[in-house]
Amino acid sequence: MINVFPKMYNDELLYSVIARYRRMCGLINKGAVIEDFYGRRQGMFQMLFPLHLNKLSSMIPLGNKITGEKLLLEHTMYPFYTKFLSEQISYSIKDSMLNKTNVSIMVKTCLNSRNVSVNKYLKYCPICVAEDKKTLGESYWRREHQFTGVFFCSKHMVQLQESKVMMRKINNQYVCPDDIKITNVSSINEEYKKYNLKYISLVKELIGADEKRLELFDINRFYRFKLYEIGLATKCGIIYNKKLFDRFSKFYPRGYLYLLKSSLGDDAENSWLCKFFSNKHNKSIVKHLLLLQFLRSSISEMFDKAENVEFKKSNYKKQIQVSKLDLNERKKEWMKIIHDNPDSLRCELRNINKAVYSYIYKYDRDWYHEVTPKNVKRNKGASIDWNKRDAEFLEKVKAAVNNIKNRSGKPVRISVGSIKRETGIEKKLDNIKLVKTRKYIETVVESKEEYLIRKIEWGITEILGNGETISKNKIRKKCVLNCYRTGKTKKFINDVIDTELDNINGISKPIEKNLYVSESLL
Ligand SMILES: [Zn+2]
Known part of the structure; x- marks a missing residue:
């Protein structure tokens, strides 16, 4: 049990509270800070997903009031990073953060997912810091400023500043904003501010939202419904991708999407936007928020409505005129593929003739599922000679x-x-x-070096065969070797060419291809 604990400020990051505790107690040894809270000297404190919060809360004098859960919901990034995950995954992460001393696989996966981008450094608003110092005598790190994609202070409308305090991984420096040099840089286009302030209002909603979670399927259905409302999807929820892409591109400035690492590119089909509505993987939180903003919707609307959205039964198939003959021909082809490849998995069958597969899958999916063998785990060895x-x-x-x-x-x-x-x-x-x-x-199989030698020999034969005079440059050009500009490969190529030319001129010297083989080349 510790004797004193600083009063926690509204929306203060738990890391910040601990930093102020360290300063309050004058603890110089950073390991001692963690020992006070966990009873052992181990770096369990992660800035983003601090662990073992129940234990930590039991060490606080007013333990009854400050529960692990309160810490989790009001002073960590948990609500933000889990709101769009399923109930099961969120619960797993919550359980880890409350009760575990080690990072669970779930937390790791969530953290390492390519869809979770985390700021590198803690951020602050210089005006907030100045005001805090006046009114509270000290300042603190606010959660709201730390979420991905937040670039302005919603209270003072100024650009947030990046400190040098690392946010990722374990940080046991416990630095207070009072201890750092305050800067006042404004590098972001002012035009982006209005977009970002709306984004921040959604972030705030996330922070304050309850623990309700949705399945990805429901989230997507909600999006389809909202898209239908603004004419970007059919009554049945089929999205007009190209239209959506165009409208979204016009809605946000290009540079703003770039700033949020969510650029669309030029190709609708390959943009993240058109791939966003699959029910396969969890999607980036930033992109969820960008989309909600585009749809003029909110977190609360999504979580209130998503489970009740209903679409008209699809009459998609009826609308499309498929030539019966064509379809039948393709069905015949597909049956032949199945017949000729009895051992193949569905994906392998598909690769044999993608065109036939796609056509059938598009126009008669039920038939496809009916006739195509289900993927069975192959009993390897038993059936294969x-x-x-x-x-x-x-x-x-x-x-x-x-x-x-x-x-x-x-x-x-x-x-x-x-x-x-x-x-x-x-x-x-x-x-x-x-x-x-x-x-x-x-x-x-050839090593890179063996291949280069063969290629150079071929190039020389070609040049000589054409009756041309030979030069190093000609060989390089013929063999497309100019891409190797530096390093060992370049030296290797030069040596091979020299040796080959010496050979042509009657000075025999073997090529020592192994001399240059280094691990990085293999
Ligand atoms: Zn501020």
Whole structure:
């Protein structure tokens, strides 16, 4: 139990409270701070997802009032980072933060996900700091300023400043805003402020929201409904991607989306926006907020309405005139593919003829599911005669290597990839049971250096064959070697060319290709 604990300010980051505690007690040894709270000297305190909050709250004098849960909801980033996750995942993270001393897989996954971008440094508003010092005698780190995508202070409308206090990973420096140099830089286009202030209002809603969570499926249904309301989706919830892309592009300035790491690019189909509504993966929080803002909606509207959205039953299929003949022809083709490839998984069948697959999947999905074998975990070994397959593959691979080597034109490197492409074999060639095939492949694949030598020799033969005079530059150009501008590969190429030219001029010298092989090149 500790004897004193600073009064926590509204929306103060837990890290900030602990920093003020350290200063209040004059603790110089940073390890001692953590020992006070956890009873052991271990760096369990992470700025973003601090752990073992129940233990921490039990060490605080007013333990009854300040529960672990209160700390979690009012003084950590938990509400922000989990609101769009499912109930199950949120609960897991919450449980970790309240009761665990180690980071759970769930927290790790959530933190490492490419969709969670975290600021690098703690931010502050210089006016807030000055005001705090006047009224409170000290300042503190506010949560609201730390969320991804927040660039302004919503109270003072000025640009937030970046401190040098690291936010990611474990930070046991416990620095107060009073201890840092206050700056006043304004580098962000003023035009973006109005967009960002709306964004911040959504962030505030997130911070204060309850613990209700939605399934991704419901969230997407809500988006489709809102898009329908503004004419960007059909009654059945099918989104007009191109229209949506155009309208969204016009809604936000390009530079603002760039600032929020959410640029759209020029191609609607490949933009994050058109891929956003799949029910597969959790999506970036920033993008959720950008979308809600675009839809003039709010967190509360989403969480109130999402589960009750209903669409008209799709009459999508009826609307599309499909030529019966075409579809039937393709169905026949698909049945043949299934018949000829009894061992294949659905994805493998699909790759055999993507056009046929897509067509059928689009126009008669039910039929596709009915006739296509379900993916069953293959009982490997039992149904496959590996010796036979090995022998079969070996023949194909040998022929492929021969073809690659003897093909006219610029040489292609002999690699697992090029062999695979040449054979047309869809399956993995490095399966442990393909003993002979793998052994053969190992002996024939070329290292980068071996390939470069072969290519240079080819280039020289070509130039000489055309009756041209030879020069180093010509060889490099012919063999497209100018991309190697620095480092060991460049030196290697120069040496090979020199040696080859010496050979032509009658000065024989072997090429020591192994001399330059370094790990980074392999
Ligand atoms: Zn401020």
